[in-house]
Amino acid sequence: MNPATTALRSPEEARALFRSGTSGPTAGWAAGHTQANLIAVPADWAYDMLLFCQRNPKPCPVLDVTDTGSWTTPLAPGADLRTDLPCYRVWEDGELADEPTDVVGRWRDDLVSFLIGCSFTFEWALTESGVPMRHVEQGRNVSMYVTTRPCRPAGRLHGPMVVSMRHVPPEHLSAAIRETSLLPAVHGGPVHCGEPDGLGIDDLARPDFGDPVTAEPGDIPVFWACGVTPQAAVMASRPPFAITHAPGQMFITDARDEQYRVA
Amino acid sequence: MNPATTALRSPEEARALFRSGTSGPTAGWAAGHTQANLIAVPADWAYDMLLFCQRNPKPCPVLDVTDTGSWTTPLAPGADLRTDLPCYRVWEDGELADEPTDVVGRWRDDLVSFLIGCSFTFEWALTESGVPMRHVEQGRNVSMYVTTRPCRPAGRLHGPMVVSMRHVPPEHLSAAIRETSLLPAVHGGPVHCGEPDGLGIDDLARPDFGDPVTAEPGDIPVFWACGVTPQAAVMASRPPFAITHAPGQMFITDARDEQYRVA
Structure with missing residues (x-):
C-alpha cells in the first residue's frame, strides 16, 4: 500500500x-x-x-x-x-x-x-515532532522482541514483557522520550534505550515478531513496552x-x- | 493534630x-x-x-x-x-x-x-506550586459531593461519580489544573470548575462526605473526581x-x- x-x-x-x-x-x-x-x-x-x-x-x-x-x-x-x-x-x-x-x-x-x-498511536506524535519512522519509510512492520524482563503475574497469567524497537537518531531522542511520555495510555515513555543486552535481546536483526528494520549510522535503538505482551502471556x-x-x-x-x- | x-x-x-x-x-x-x-x-x-x-x-x-x-x-x-x-x-x-x-x-x-x-496525593504538588489548601488551613476534612454524573456501569456495579472540591483563588487556577493533569494516576485534572450546578450540586456548604470548607472572596470551586466513588457504587x-x-x-x-x- x-x-x-x-x-x-x-x-x-x-x-x-x-x-x-x-x-x-x-x-x-x-x-x-x-x-x-x-x-x-x-x-x-x-x-x-x-x-x-x-x-x-x-x-x-x-x-x-x-x-x-x-x-x-x-x-x-x-x-x-x-x-x-x-x-x-x-x-x-x-x-x-x-x-x-x-x-x-x-x-x-x-x-x-x-x-x-x-505504540502505532504515538508514531504520529513522533512524526510531527520530526522523529523519522524507519520501519514506515522502509515499508516494514515494526520490530518486536520478547525480553527477559518478567511481567508481574496475575492469577494464572504470567510471562515476559515484549517490546517494540525504533531506531532513533540521537538528535531526536529527547523529542521521542518527551512525546511518548505524555501518552501513558499507549505505553508511555521508553522502557530502555541503547544496548539491547539490557533487555536480554541478542540480535536486533532477528526480531521475535515483525520485521528487521535497517538502522542509519548513529541511530540509537529505543524500546517501548508492547501490546503483544498479552500474547506472550498466552504462550507462557x-x-x-x-x-x-x-x-x-x-x-x-x-x-x-x-x-x-x-x- | x-x-x-x-x-x-x-x-x-x-x-x-x-x-x-x-x-x-x-x-x-x-x-x-x-x-x-x-x-x-x-x-x-x-x-x-x-x-x-x-x-x-x-x-x-x-x-x-x-x-x-x-x-x-x-x-x-x-x-x-x-x-x-x-x-x-x-x-x-x-x-x-x-x-x-x-x-x-x-x-x-x-x-x-x-x-x-x-487527591490528597496531589495536594503536595499544589502546595508546592503555591496553591493554598483551604481545608488543611482550616483543619477540616476536604468537602466531597455525590454528583448527578453517572459512572459507566460494569457488570452488577453502577453509581454516580463522587467529587472532592477545593476553593482555588483565580490566580492559582492555571497551576491547579496543570499540576493535577500531570498526575492522571491520582484523578488527574479537574472534571469541573465553577458553578456547582453543572454537577447537580445544590449547596457547597452541605457536602455529602467530609466537612464544609469556607471560601475566601473570589475563590473558584474546583472539582476533582474522587476515590469515594466506589463507596457510592456500593450504596447504589x-x-x-x-x-x-x-x-x-x-x-x-x-x-x-x-x-x-x-x-
Whole structure:
C-alpha cells in the first residue's frame, strides 16, 4: 500500500478494507487515530487478564473491555471486532492454532475482548515532532522482541514483557522520550534505550515478531513496552482458548490520539 | 493534630499511630507520600469492581489490587490493610453497618482489596506550586459531593461519580489544573470548575462526605473526581459485603507522589 494513501484513510474505510480481506501491518494507517491490540479470552480468564493488565500498565494499557460475548466497542461504533482487523491469531492451550483474516467462525459467547493501547498511536506524535519512522519509510512492520524482563503475574497469567524497537537518531531522542511520555495510555515513555543486552535481546536483526528494520549510522535503538505482551502471556500461561490480533496488524479505532495525551 | 507535625511523619509512623487507634482525616499527613482509597469486595465481585475502575479511570485510578484474602500490598511492605487506616466502613447489602478503627474481626478470606489513587496525593504538588489548601488551613476534612454524573456501569456495579472540591483563588487556577493533569494516576485534572450546578450540586456548604470548607472572596470551586466513588457504587449496587476506608481517612503508602507524575 502507498503510505500517503493509507495515512489518509478514515478508520471506517480502513476497517471496511480489512473486513473485505485486506491484510498487512497498520503502522502509518489512518493518521491521528488510535490503534489497539486485541486479546479475547474466555470469561473465566477475564479477571486474571484484567488484573494482569492493571499490574503491567506499561505493556498493557487497557483502552476498553467489552461485555462478555460482545464484538462491539464504544471506541469504534459500528465496528465488528471479529472481522475488522487485518489478521488474527487463534490460540489453543497456548499454541498458535490458526491465523485467519476473520474470526466469525471461531467466536464464542463467553469471550471478553480487551483493547490495549498500541505504540502505532504515538508514531504520529513522533512524526510531527520530526522523529523519522524507519520501519514506515522502509515499508516494514515494526520490530518486536520478547525480553527477559518478567511481567508481574496475575492469577494464572504470567510471562515476559515484549517490546517494540525504533531506531532513533540521537538528535531526536529527547523529542521521542518527551512525546511518548505524555501518552501513558499507549505505553508511555521508553522502557530502555541503547544496548539491547539490557533487555536480554541478542540480535536486533532477528526480531521475535515483525520485521528487521535497517538502522542509519548513529541511530540509537529505543524500546517501548508492547501490546503483544498479552500474547506472550498466552504462550507462557496456556489458557484453553484465546483470540488476538496478528502482531502489527491492529484494530483501528475512531478515537483520536490527542484524547490520550496528558498535557 | 498539628499540621506541621503530621506532615513530617513517615508513612510507617503514621500507620503505626492509626494501628494503635488514632483516627481522623489524613490530608496533610506524611508529605510527598501517596495516599490511597480502600475498597475490599468478595472475590465474586472483584472482576466487576476492577472493570468498573477501568471504565471510570478518573474517579477510580487503581494503584494496586491484592491477591484474594491478602491484607498486604507492595505499596507499603509490612503494612496491614486491616488495621493501618485511621477508620473503616463496613457495608452489608449496600448499607453502612459499622465504622470501626480496625477490621480484623470483619475480614474474610475471599476479600480482594483495591487501592485507588487519592487527591490528597496531589495536594503536595499544589502546595508546592503555591496553591493554598483551604481545608488543611482550616483543619477540616476536604468537602466531597455525590454528583448527578453517572459512572459507566460494569457488570452488577453502577453509581454516580463522587467529587472532592477545593476553593482555588483565580490566580492559582492555571497551576491547579496543570499540576493535577500531570498526575492522571491520582484523578488527574479537574472534571469541573465553577458553578456547582453543572454537577447537580445544590449547596457547597452541605457536602455529602467530609466537612464544609469556607471560601475566601473570589475563590473558584474546583472539582476533582474522587476515590469515594466506589463507596457510592456500593450504596447504589448493594454487593452483599464490602469494607472501605472512611471518607478522608486514607491508607498512607510508602510510594512517592513523584512516581505517579507523568512528565
